[in-house]
Amino acid sequence: MRFDLTADQRLLRSATADFLADASSLAVSRALHAQGRSVDRDTWRRGAELGWTSLLIPEELGGGSVSGAGLVDATILAEEFGGCAAPGPFLPVNVVAAALGQASNAAAQAGLLKRLLAGEAIATWACCPPGGSWDPAAGAVAAVPDGDGYRLTGVHEGVEAAADADAFLVLGAVPEGLTQFVLPATAAGLSVEAMGSLDLTRGFGRVAYDDVRVGPEAVVGVVGQAQQAVERQFQVAVVLQCAELAGVLDTVLGFTRQWLADRFTFGRPLESYQALKHRFADLTTWSHAAQAATYAAAAAVQDAQPDAAQVVSIAKSYAGQRATDIVQECVQLHGGLGVTWEHDIHVYLRRATVNRVTWGTPGQHRRRLADLLGV
Amino acid sequence: MTDNESTEFGSAGFGRSEIGSTEMGSAGFGSAGIESVQSFRQRARAWIAANLLPTDQASGYPSGPGVAARDEAAWQHARELQARLYAGGFAGICFPREYGGLGLTPAHQRAFTEEAVGYAMPTLLNIPTFSICCATILDLASEELKRAHLAAAIRGEEVLVQFLSEPGSGSDLASVTTRADRRGDSFVLSGTKVWSTAAYAADYALCLARTDWTRPKHEGLTMFLVRVRQPGIEIRQIRQVDGSSEFCQEFIDGVEVPVTDVVGEVNGGWAVASRQLFHERSSMSGASPYISGPHPGRDRLTSVRELIGLVRDSGQAGDPAGRELVAEYHGLERIESWLADRVGSAIRAGQLPAAASSVARLFSGEAITRRAEIALELAGPLAVMSGSTAAGAAAGSTSAGAGAGAAAGAGAGAADAAGVGDAASPAIAVGAGEPTVGVRFLARQGGSLGGGSTEMARNIISERLLGMPREHAADKGLPFNQVRRGR
Numbered sequence: 001m002r003f004d005l006t007a008d009q010r011l012l013r014s015a016t017a018d019f020l021a022d023a024s025s026l027a028v029s030r031a032l033h034a035q036g037r038s039v040d041r042d043t044w045r046r047g048a049e050l051g052w053t054s055l056l057i058p059e060e061l062g063g064g065s066v067s068g069a070g071l072v073d074a075t076i077l078a079e080e081f082g083g084c085a086a087p088g089p090f091l092p093v094n095v096v097a098a099a100l101g102q103a104s105n106a107a108a109q110a111g112l113l114k115r116l117l118a119g120e121a122i123a124t125w126a127c128c129p130p131g132g133s134w135d136p137a138a139g140a141v142a143a144v145p146d147g148d149g150y151r152l153t154g155v156h157e158g159v160e161a162a163a164d165a166d167a168f169l170v171l172g173a174v175p176e177g178l179t180q181f182v183l184p185a186t187a188a189g190l191s192v193e194a195m196g197s198l199d200l201t202r203g204f205g206r207v208a209y210d211d212v213r214v215g216p217e218a219v220v221g222v223v224g225q226a227q228q229a230v231e232r233q234f235q236v237a238v239v240l241q242c243a244e245l246a247g248v249l250d251t252v253l254g255f256t257r258q259w260l261a262d263r264f265t266f267g268r269p270l271e272s273y274q275a276l277k278h279r280f281a282d283l284t285t286w287s288h289a290a291q292a293a294t295y296a297a298a299a300a301v302q303d304a305q306p307d308a309a310q311v312v313s314i315a316k317s318y319a320g321q322r323a324t325d326i327v328q329e330c331v332q333l334h335g336g337l338g339v340t341w342e343h344d345i346h347v348y349l350r351r352a353t354v355n356r357v358t359w360g361t362p363g364q365h366r367r368r369l370a371d372l373l374g375v
Numbered sequence: 376m377t378d379n380e381s382t383e384f385g386s387a388g389f390g391r392s393e394i395g396s397t398e399m400g401s402a403g404f405g406s407a408g409i410e411s412v413q414s415f416r417q418r419a420r421a422w423i424a425a426n427l428l429p430t431d432q433a434s435g436y437p438s439g440p441g442v443a444a445r446d447e448a449a450w451q452h453a454r455e456l457q458a459r460l461y462a463g464g465f466a467g468i469c470f471p472r473e474y475g476g477l478g479l480t481p482a483h484q485r486a487f488t489e490e491a492v493g494y495a496m497p498t499l500l501n502i503p504t505f506s507i508c509c510a511t512i513l514d515l516a517s518e519e520l521k522r523a524h525l526a527a528a529i530r531g532e533e534v535l536v537q538f539l540s541e542p543g544s545g546s547d548l549a550s551v552t553t554r555a556d557r558r559g560d561s562f563v564l565s566g567t568k569v570w571s572t573a574a575y576a577a578d579y580a581l582c583l584a585r586t587d588w589t590r591p592k593h594e595g596l597t598m599f600l601v602r603v604r605q606p607g608i609e610i611r612q613i614r615q616v617d618g619s620s621e622f623c624q625e626f627i628d629g630v631e632v633p634v635t636d637v638v639g640e641v642n643g644g645w646a647v648a649s650r651q652l653f654h655e656r657s658s659m660s661g662a663s664p665y666i667s668g669p670h671p672g673r674d675r676l677t678s679v680r681e682l683i684g685l686v687r688d689s690g691q692a693g694d695p696a697g698r699e700l701v702a703e704y705h706g707l708e709r710i711e712s713w714l715a716d717r718v719g720s721a722i723r724a725g726q727l728p729a730a731a732s733s734v735a736r737l738f739s740g741e742a743i744t745r746r747a748e749i750a751l752e753l754a755g756p757l758a759v760m761s762g763s764t765a766a767g768a769a770a771g772s773t774s775a776g777a778g779a780g781a782a783a784g785a786g787a788g789a790a791d792a793a794g795v796g797d798a799a800s801p802a803i804a805v806g807a808g809e810p811t812v813g814v815r816f817l818a819r820q821g822g823s824l825g826g827g828s829t830e831m832a833r834n835i836i837s838e839r840l841l842g843m844p845r846e847h848a849a850d851k852g853l854p855f856n857q858v859r860r861g862r
Contacts, residue, residue, distance in 0.1 A: 003721040257841060272844040277837035284836055285737045292713040293706075314706040363699060366706070370698035373705060375683050 001250050002076065002295060008066040009076055015050050016080045023047075024086040026344050029201045038087045038203040039122065039164040048119025052077060052090060056098035056236070061106055062117050063097070070098075071236060071302040075243035075294070082247030085344075085351045087201040089161035091240045092124035096169045099125070099180065099233050103221040109182060112167055122164050123182075125233065126156040126207050127171035134158075134360045136171060136230045141209055143172030143179060148216045150174060152181070152189075152209040158358060162205025163194045169220065170209070176224025181214050188212065199354040200347050234359065235301045235312045241355045242294040242315050245323040248348050248355075249287040255344075256280075256330040276333065283326045290319035310372045317365040320356040327352050409479055416486040422463050427456075427494040450534070450576040453497040457531030460497070460667075467505075467529035469664040470513065475526030481664035481723070488668055496668030497531070503572055503655070504528055506663040508535035508581055510654040512600075515647050516638045520600060524579065537651060538568040538582035538601065538625060543860065545570075546831050548583070548652075549592045549645055550850070550860070553627060555584035555599065562586070562599065562637075564630045570825075574623035575610050577603045582627075583648050586641055588856040595855055596644035600636045617818035618809070652827060653729045659826035660735030661712055662719030677750045677812060679705045685753055685812075697753055704749045707742040714738050730839035733832040740829040743822030751816045758812040 005013065023043045032038060044052075055070040055077070057063025065073045074094055081090050097116050100109045115121035129139040141154025152172055159168070168183045168190070183190055189212040195204045221229055260271040260280065270276050297315035300308040327349045331338035338345050356362065460466040461475075468484045470476025477483070509528050512521055512535075527533040544551045553566025564584050574580065580601050587595030603610075607630040612620040639647040657663040661670050677685075682701055691697035718735045721727040751758045823829040837843040850858040 003717070003724065003726040260843070269844070271837075274834075274846060277843050278830070278833040280841065280843070281737065281833035281836035284841065285734050285741075288718065288734050289710050289714045289738050292717040293710045295717070296709070296713040311709070313702075314709050317702065318706055318710055366699040366702035367695060369702035369705065373679070373683065373701065375686055375692060375698050375701050 001079070001246075001291070005076070006067055009073060012051060012066050012073060013076050013080060016047070016052070016077050017083075019047065019050055020080055020084040020086050024084055024088065026085060026347055029085065029087055029347070032087060033200045038197075038201060039089060039161060040087070044088055044122065045119035047088065048117065052088075053093055053097055053117050053119060056094050057101040057113060057117060058106075061101055061110065061113055063101060063113075069299075069302045071239060072295075072298050074240060075246075075298045078240045078243035079247035079250070082244030082351065082355075083251040085201050085248070085251075085347045089122050089124060089164065089202075091237060091244075092160045092165075093122060094240065095125045095233050095237050096123040096167075098236055099169055099229060100182070100220060102232075103229070105219070105221065108217055109220065112182060115166075121166040122161060123167040123169060124159055124161050124165040125237070126159045126162070126168045127230065128156055128158045130155055130157045130206070134358065134364065136234050137178065137227065140171045140173035140178055143174045143181070143214075145174065146213065149214050149218070150179075150181070152183075152212040152214060154209055156207045157195065157204075159192075159205050159207050160202060160358075162192045162207055163203055165192075168207060170207075171226065171230060174224055178226040178230060179223050180220040180226045180229065181218040182220055183209075183212065183214060183218060187214070197354070199350045201351065202354065231309070232301070235297075235308060238312050238316050238359050238365075239294070239298050239301050241359055242290075242297060242319045245319045245352060245355055246287075246291045246294050248352050249290065249323060249326055252327050252330050252345060252348050253280075253283060253287055256333055259334060270333070279329065279333070283329055286322045286326055290315075290322045293318050310369055313360075313365040313369040313372065316360055317362040317369065320360075320365070321362040323352040324349070324356050410483075412480075412482045412486050415479065415483050416490060419465060419487045419490045422465060423490055423494055426459060426463055427491070427496070429493055430495050447576075450499060453499040454531040454534070456495065456497040457500055457529075459531075461530045466531075466667075467525070468667060470509065470525060470529060474513065474521050475529040481720070484664050484667060488666075491668045494668075498668050498670075499573070499576075500528070500531075500534065501666045501668070501670070502658045503537050504533075504535045505667070506658040506665040507537060507651055507654045508579075510663070510665050511581065511647060511651045512638065514650050516600070517635070519635065520638065524600070533579060534573070534577045536571055536574050536577040536580045536603070537655075538571050538574070538580040538627075539648065539651070540570040541567055542569055542624075546828055548648060549596065550855075550858070551583055551585060551596070552860075553582070553584040554588075555586045555597055555632070557586070558631070560634050561631045562597070562634065564599065564601065564627050564632060566627050568625040568627065569613075569622075571623045571625060572621050572825075574603065574625055575612055579603060580625075581638060581647070581651065583644055585855065586644075589854050590642070591852050592850055592855045592858065593645040595642055596648070597641050598638040598644040598647035599632045600638055601630065601632055605630065615818065615821070617814045617821075653732055655826045656732040656736040656832070657715075657719060657722075660715040660718070660732065660739045662715035662722075662732065662735050664719070664723075677746070677815065679708060682750060682753060685750075685757075689753065689755060689757065691753065700749045700753060704746050707746055711735075711739055711742050728840060730835050733827075733835040733840070736826060737829050737832040737836065740823035740832070744819050747816045747819035750812045754810075754812040758810055758816065761810055 023046065032040060051066070054063040055065045055074045067073055078090060081088065093116060097113065100106060100113050103109070112121060112123065116123055127136040127139045128134055133139065139156060141152055141156065143150040143152050150172065152170065156170070166185050168185065170181045170183050172179050172181055185192070189210040191208045191210070193206045195206055197204050257280070260276060261269055263270045293315040297312045300311040305311070327345065331345055331349065334343065334345060337343050360368065457466060465487060467476030468479050468487055469481060472478040505528065509525055512524055524533060524535070528535060539548060541551050541553060553564060553568065555562040555564045564582065566584065568582065571580065580603050582599045582601045583596055584599060585595050586597040607628050609626040611624045613622045613624055614620045615622065654663065658666065679701065682704055686692050686697050686701055715735045718727065718731050722729055722731055834846065838845050
């Protein structure tokens with residue numbers, strides 16, 4: 001939990017927390033999952049009114065932050081999403097919104113931005129190749145020039161909310177270099193196939209491009225020069241997923257703390273055993289450290305600090321690892337109850353595990369950090 | 376402050392809220408507003424460049440690794456540097472103006488510390504003089520003591536230390552048995568203190584002693600400000616595993632202390648000691664706003680630049696496992712500092728209780744342990760043996776100048792030949808003939824013991840931060856003279 005919120009930020013947080021507690025409780029999420037769905041359009045549209053989609057879009061395009069630091073504001077909401085293990089394409093929509101809003105030709109996508117802002121459209125970010133790589137720059141699909149446009153061929157995997165998306169921000173490779181395109185879900189030759197997901201509350205999919213024709217108006221930014229923008233989108237995505245983990249930790253440590261007080265063995269509460277007190281002190285410390293790293297990363301990316309990429313990888317490698325460590329320790333503290341389907345802790349463990357792996361595992365981020373440090 | 380800077384003063388964003396009233400009191404922060412951090416930083420940058428020496432030109436005095444004991448000259452140098460900071464208007468940045476400080480905020484202090492990177496600073500005075508002793512005196516001592524001792528310390532004229540632990544009282548600090556018997560307007564102190572950092576160089580010590588043996592242990596203690604250099608106090612330096620001898624043992628025999636030198640209340644010494652422990656935890660984790668310049672504990676750790684050089688020189692730069700370890704090492708280093716900032720500012724703003732300082736302290740202790748292990752893993756045989764011929768290879772490699780120096784010569788000549796004499800490159804320096812990475816590994820638990828053990832930190836976090844039940848205490852409520860004690 002952040003301690004340094006302004007009054008406006010506290011309002012932003014409490015509005016979303018109250019809304020999610022009602023409209024997106026775990027009971028609701030479990031029911032959605034039972035129906036094989038992960039996104040509820042009506043919930044998303046109402047959430048958009050609370051600012052879920054506007055924070056990373058510049059004011060002149062209809063967006064706006066509450067503090068002037070949009071990414072910091074967005075992490076406040078991401079924490080709430082993590083804290084409720086809420087579905088809702090918060091991460092991909094905001095990454096796409098930031099990408100479109102910051103593009104040199106942002107006006108060209110004003111229509112889509114407006115629909116994203118209103119919560120009427122859902123967009124997602126497609127850039128990872130099939131297999132194990134989360135390096136966005138390695139996942140570009142072939143984009144062959146064709147008249148004034150391009151023809152795209154290839155596959156992206158691990159695309160969050162793919163089955164629900166109305167539009168895709170697709171990374172392609174043209175002869176000049178990396179280029180991003182916006183494609184409607186209805187584009188001829190584009191197909192989406194749902195993938196199985198460990199996460200109860202978020203779906204992923206495979207997007208295939210079979211000679212998909214795009215016009216010049218689909219290009220985001222400058223042809224061949226998407227590298228920096230993609231790196232920034234990657235940083236935004238990692239910061240938001242770390243913030244989700246921060247929220248997961250507050251919730252799981254909160255109910256586990258309560259469990260330790262309520263559960264009695266040998267005539268005394270679990271919280272009175274020094275062995276358990278000390279373990280919980282460790283978990284609390286790791287959680288504060290993961291959160292400190294996450295907020296440092298949010299500030300570094302927000303301010304475009306020169307070492308932002310390093311800070312982001314430090315945050316992900318630590319928070320990604322520690323979040324699953326902490327939640328699984330809390331499973332242990334719950335005893336047999338912790339490994340039942342009934343108990344909510346596995347919903348958080350699933351969320352934390354998926355966040356740990358997507359957009360780079362802790363190990364991949366350590367190797368990336370080593371590269372950045374010039375080892 | 377000089378007159379021509381007064382126009383740059385502005386109150387934007389740097390008011391009292393930066394410094395909570397519980398820690399600093401309201402003294403020294405007038406309503407007139409204070410200089411902006413940016414303006415302060417610019418003045419500091421110019422002054423530092425003109426008045427301080429880069430560390431590599433001030434060799435001999437900084438507390439580098441392998442320094443067995445800091446001699447009198449090093450302490451004299453620190454006092455002189457402090458006096459120079461004072462004369463230049465950059466001493467006691469977060470201490471109130473009426474006690475000789477600048478009355479500025481932690482943000483100003485951070486800016487100064489950032490600007491002073493690479494310059495020789497009086498780091499010996501940071502802990503415990505400023506960050507623990509002066510901080511506690513500011514919080515709890517009488518007006519007379521504050522005026523006398525804070526200003527003197529800030530001018531570089533006084534070194535202060537702590538006389539807390541005893542051979543029979545460590546984690547259970549409130550069980551100390553040094554006695555203080557009232558005699559007229561004085562108390563007479565006798566007993567033995569131990570683990571007192573830098574006592575051999577000190578002028579005054581905050582000494583915890585028992586003034587009432589018929590009350591429960593916490594209620595019969597008093598804190599005294601004791602002159603260290605006087606007959607009746609004998610000091611012995613303790614040699615540590617890593618060759619250092621900063622810790623001391625003191626034998627106190629019939630030393631008279633005037634009542635006016637009591638800090639806080641008579642029999643109210645536990646409150647003072649608790650405050651010291653809080654400031655000590657803040658110091659250990661780097662969260663203290665009274666530390667100026669580099670953290671004095673950190674020079675005992677291998678820097679990440681040294682580590683990178685080590686990885687290159689030991690041929691592991693292409694090894695993903697070694698590369699990941701370097702990244703982990705660096706991550707821990709950065710997170711430690713972010714966590715200290717997070718916890719420190721939340722405590723100052725009243726959003727977390729002072730007990731939360733144990734979170735940063737616990738992380739710090741564990742991180743030091745892990746980092747010492749990583750350095751050992753990366754150094755391999757060079758961590759445990761001196762005189763390897765790899766030394767020459769390292770000196771000749773391209774990375775040597777970048778802070779590598781993977782050499783472990785047995786003598787000064789070998790060290791020079793290997794380029795370890797370069798102030799920037801003691802990754803494996805010569806420490807009394809021992810390889811430094813290995814020695815640091817041996818001594819790594821020091822980071823989990825000094826400043827209160829990590830076990831105590833876990834107790835504090837679980838009990839005082841999270842409200843879990845206190846551990847059973849067999850001495851609870853008992854008059855101290857009825858409490859069972861070992862020997």
